[in-house]
Amino acid sequence: xxxxxxxxxxxxxxxxxxxxxxxxxxxxxxxxxxxxxxxxxxxxxxxxxxxxxxxxxxxxxxxxxxxxxxxxxxxxxxxxxxxxxxxxxxxxxxxxxxxxxxxxxxxxxxxxxxxxxxxxxxxxxxxxxxxxxxxxxxxxxxxxxxxxxxxxxxxxxxxxxxxxxxxxxxxxxxxxxxxxxxxxxxxxxxxxxxxxxxxxxxxxxxxxxxxxxxxxxxxxxxxxxxxxxxxxxxxxxxxxxxxxxxxxxxxxxxxxxxxxxxxxxxxxxxxxxxxxxxxxxxxxxxxxxxxxxxxxxxxxxxxxxxxxxxxxxxxxxxxxxxxxxxxxxxxxxxxxxxxxxxxxxxxxxxxxxxxxxxxxxxxxxxxxxxxxxxxxxxxxxxxxxxx
Numbered sequence: 001x002x003x004x005x006x007x008x009x010x011x012x013x014x015x016x017x018x019x020x021x022x023x024x025x026x027x028x029x030x031x032x033x034x035x036x037x038x039x040x041x042x043x044x045x046x047x048x049x050x051x052x053x054x055x056x057x058x059x060x061x062x063x064x065x066x067x068x069x070x071x072x073x074x075x076x077x078x079x080x081x082x083x084x085x086x087x088x089x090x091x092x093x094x095x096x097x098x099x100x101x102x103x104x105x106x107x108x109x110x111x112x113x114x115x116x117x118x119x120x121x122x123x124x125x126x127x128x129x130x131x132x133x134x135x136x137x138x139x140x141x142x143x144x145x146x147x148x149x150x151x152x153x154x155x156x157x158x159x160x161x162x163x164x165x166x167x168x169x170x171x172x173x174x175x176x177x178x179x180x181x182x183x184x185x186x187x188x189x190x191x192x193x194x195x196x197x198x199x200x201x202x203x204x205x206x207x208x209x210x211x212x213x214x215x216x217x218x219x220x221x222x223x224x225x226x227x228x229x230x231x232x233x234x235x236x237x238x239x240x241x242x243x244x245x246x247x248x249x250x251x252x253x254x255x256x257x258x259x260x261x262x263x264x265x266x267x268x269x270x271x272x273x274x275x276x277x278x279x280x281x282x283x284x285x286x287x288x289x290x291x292x293x294x295x296x297x298x299x300x301x302x303x304x305x306x307x308x309x310x311x312x313x314x315x316x317x318x319x320x321x322x323x324x325x326x327x328x329x330x331x332x333x334x335x336x337x338x339x340x341x342x343x344x345x346x347x348x349x350x351x352x353x354x355x356x357x358x359x360x361x362x363x364x365x366x367x368x369x370x371x372x373x374x375x376x377x378x379x380x381x382x383x384x385x386x387x
Contacts (some may be wrong), residue, residue, distance in 0.1 A: 001350050003204040004094075005027040006072050006302040008032025013052065013071030013093075014364040015058070015085070017044030019348040019358065020077035020278050020294075023286070031125045036070045038063070045349040047076075056069035058082050068092055073146040075255060075301045079105055079276050080152055096255040096301045097276045104251065105276050108185045109150045115271055118250045120243065122271050123262075125141050131175040135187040138168055142190035147171050149182070158220065160191065173345070190270060192262040196230055197281045198244035200257045201306050208245055209296070209310045211289065216260075216281050222356060225376055226281045226290070233265065240269055249272060256297045258282060279337040280358070284317045285309075287344050287363045299346070305372065314369035318362050320347075320383070325359035329387035336382070340375065 004360045006012075012028050014021050017039030025046045034051035037044070040058065047053045052070055056063040071093040076086070083106060086278065087099030104114050115122050126137035128147065138145060149158035160171045175184065195218065199211040215230035216223055230237065244259035251274075253258075258279030260272040282293040291299075291307030299306055300376055320328065327333040328345060337343055347360040366372035 002277045003303040005304060006033075010072040010296070010302070011036055012301055013038065013067055013069050013074035013089075014046070014077060014269070015039075015074065015076035017041065017046030017050070017053075018077060019045060019350075021046035022049065022348065023283075023292075023294045024075070024278065024297050025076060027292065027297045031295070031298055033298065036067060038067050041350055047106060048349065053206045057104050058085055059304055064088070073301045075277075075297060076102075077277055078205075093301070094254075094301070096204075096297075097251075097253045097257075099277055101251050101253045105274055107150050108148055108273070109183060112185065112187075114250075115247065116218060118246070120247060120250070120271055121268065123190050126186045128175070128184040128186050131172040134168065134172055134175055134184070134186065136302060138162065141186060141188045143168075146187045146189055148185050148187065150185055151183075155184050155219070158239060162186075162201065166374045190262045190272075191265045193265055194230070194232070194263050195272070196232070196240055196261045196263055196269075197226075197279065198240055198259050199279065199282045199285070199293055199309075200244050200259060201293075201300060202248050202253055202255065202257070203306050204254050205305055207306055208248065209306045209309050210241050211282065212294070212311050213240045214281055214284070220356070222321060222358075223280050224321075225380070226284060227373060228315050228317075229369065230272070231369070236263065236267075236269070238360055243271065247271065255300045256282075256293050264363075280319065280361075281317075283346070283361050284363050286346070288312045288315045288365055289364070307358065312367050312369060314372050315366075316369075316372045318364070318365045318376050318380060319358055320362065321359040322355045322357055322359065323381045324386075325353065328360075328362070329385040333382070337362065337379070340364075340379070342372065342375065343379075 011034040013036045023047040035050035037046045038054040042055045075096045081104045084100045112307035144163045147160045153206040195216045212229045214228040259277040262270045278293040285292040328337045342365040344363045364372045364376045
C-alpha cells in the first residue's frame with residue numbers, strides 16, 4: 001500500500017528544539033514545510049526559526065491539543081520525550097518513530113532485552129534494581145564493568161566505570177540514595193579497537209537506505225570527532241551495515257536511526273546503543289552527502305522517497321564543546337578557521353555556554369581521509385590551547 005505523502009505547505013511537528021531540532025527545521029523549511037517546535041526551553045535554538053513555537057512542559061495537555069491540531073505529522077529530536085505523549089499524538093497523525101519504538105529504546109534494559117531476543121549481539125549485561133543487586137551483578141559479570149541508568153543519561157552522564165572494589169562501593173552509595181523505582185543496567189566492559197556507528201533510514205513502506213560506516217572518538221564520554229569513512233576492512237563495514245539494518249527492521253522503525261557498535265579486539269561487533277533520531281555522528285552528512293540525515297528525517301516523516309546516501313568526499317567532524325567555541329568565533333582563531341581549506345563551521349546559537357555543552361561543530365573535508373584527519377588533529381590541538 002502506498003504511504004500518504006505530505007505535500008509542501010503541510011506542517012511538521014518536532015518534539016525537542018535543540019540543535020538537532022533546529023537542523024531538522026532548517027531542512028523542512030527549505031523543502032517548503034512549516035514546522036511546529038515544542039520544547040519546554042524558551043532558549044532552544046529551533047524556536048527562533050519555527051513556524052509555530054510551543055514553550056511548555058510535555059505534560060501540558062492544553063498545549064498537546066493545540067500542537068496536535070497544527071501538526072500533520074510528528075517526529076522528534078530526542079528519545080527521552082514521554083512515550084505516552086507520542087502514542088497519544090499518533091492516534092491523529094503519523095508519528096515517526098512510533099511511541100512503541102520509543103518505549104523499547106528509552107529504557108536501556110528493554111533495549112538490550114529486545115536486541116538479545118532477536119539474536120543481535122550486545123555486551124553481557126545484568127539488571128540492577130538496588131545497591132544489593134549491584135554486588136551480585138558484579139559477581140556474575142566481573143570487573144571491569146559499566147553501570148548505567150536504565151533511563152535518560154547521555155554524553156557520559158548517568159554512567160560509571162567500575163574497575164575495582166572501591167568503585168563498586170562508591171556506586172552502591174549512589175544507588176542507595178536514588179529515588180525509589182529507579183533501575184540500572186550493569187554491562188560487561190568491552191575491550192574495543194574502535195567505536196563505529198551507522199545511520200539507517202527507514203520509510204513507512206519498509207524501504208531502507210544506509211550511510212557509510214563512521215568511526216567515533218570520545219573524550220570524557222562526549223563525542224570529540226567522527227571520521228568518515230571509517231578506516232576498517234570492507235568485510236567489517238559490510239557486517240556493521242547488515243547488523244544495523246537488521247536492528248531497524250526488527251524495530252519496524254520509521255525515520256532516521258543511529259546504531260552504535262563496538263569493534264572488539266577479537267574482531268566481533270557488539271551493539272552499544274540505538275538512537276531513534278539523527279545523531280551527532282551524522283552531522284558530516286550536511287556537507288559531504290547528497291542528502292543529509294535531516295532531509296532524510298523530513299522525507300521519512302512526510303512519506304517521500306528516501307534520498308541517496310552517496311559520500312561526496314572523506315571528512316572529519318569535530319565538536320565544539322563548552323568554551324572551545326570562543327576559539328573559533330573571535331580573534332586569530334576565527335580567521336584561521338575560515339582560512340582553512342575544506343573547513344565548514346556550524347554554530348548552534350546557544351546563548352548559554354557551560355562545560356560539556358555542544359555549542360557547534362566543524363566539518364573538515366578533503367580528497368583523502370588522511371588529509372582531513374591531520375587538519376582536524378591540528379585544529380583540536382589549537383582549540384585546546386585556546387580554551
